[in-house]
Amino acid sequence: xxxxxxxxxxxxxxxxxxxxxxxxxxxxxxxxxxxxxxxxxxxxxxxxxxxxxxxxxxxxxxxxxxxxxxxxxxxxxxxxxxxxxxxxxxxxxxxxxxxxxxxxxxxxxxxxxxxxxxxxxxxxxxxxxxxxxxxxxxxxxxxxxxxxxxxxxxxxxxxxxx
Numbered sequence: 445x446x447x448x449x450x451x452x453x454x455x456x457x458x459x460x461x462x463x464x465x466x467x468x469x470x471x472x473x474x475x476x477x478x479x480x481x482x483x484x485x486x487x488x489x490x491x492x493x494x495x496x497x498x499x500x501x502x503x504x505x506x507x508x509x510x511x512x513x514x515x516x517x518x519x520x521x522x523x524x525x526x527x528x529x530x531x532x533x534x535x536x537x538x539x540x541x542x543x544x545x546x547x548x549x550x551x552x553x554x555x556x557x558x559x560x561x562x563x564x565x566x567x568x569x570x571x572x573x574x575x576x577x578x579x580x581x582x583x584x585x586x587x588x589x590x591x592x593x594x595x596x597x598x599x600x601x602x603x604x605x606x
Contacts (some may be wrong), residue, residue: 483525491518
């Protein structure tokens with residue numbers, strides 16, 4: 445995987461026919477590996493910038509929630525440039541991370557509902573905190589044994605028996 449990535453960056457990646465990671469190329473997405481890397485970087489940087497800019501308007505939770513959630517979705521969606529949209533969706537709804545994806549997407553929708561429809565600052569802050577936790581848990585699903593390790597650590601830290 446990383447060999448193809450580094451070779452596509454060093455060679456320019458214009459003359460390769462196979463996809464960036466696994467040889468599958470999307471019919472609807474005819475971007476070269478270099479263009480995919482640029483799209484990924486631009487989307488990730490824009491998402492991170494929105495998340496950091498949202499800290500400026502932290503005192504106004506509704507604006508904060510909109511900017512933070514938009515940046516969050518941009519950053520997570522940036523990997524679709526690398527893998528392709530259908531592969532990204534397949535990986536998100538894989539049986540290993542199905543619940544993590546559902547909880548994350550539910551929290552994104554909940555944060556937007558609290559910010560746009562309910563206009564409750566307290567509910568919006570709570571929804572954003574839950575969204576951050578859900579994104580963290582979703583991200584851990586891509587690291588082997590990370591969720592199990594974090595779960596065991598939390599059990600040990602929160603254990604009340606001596």
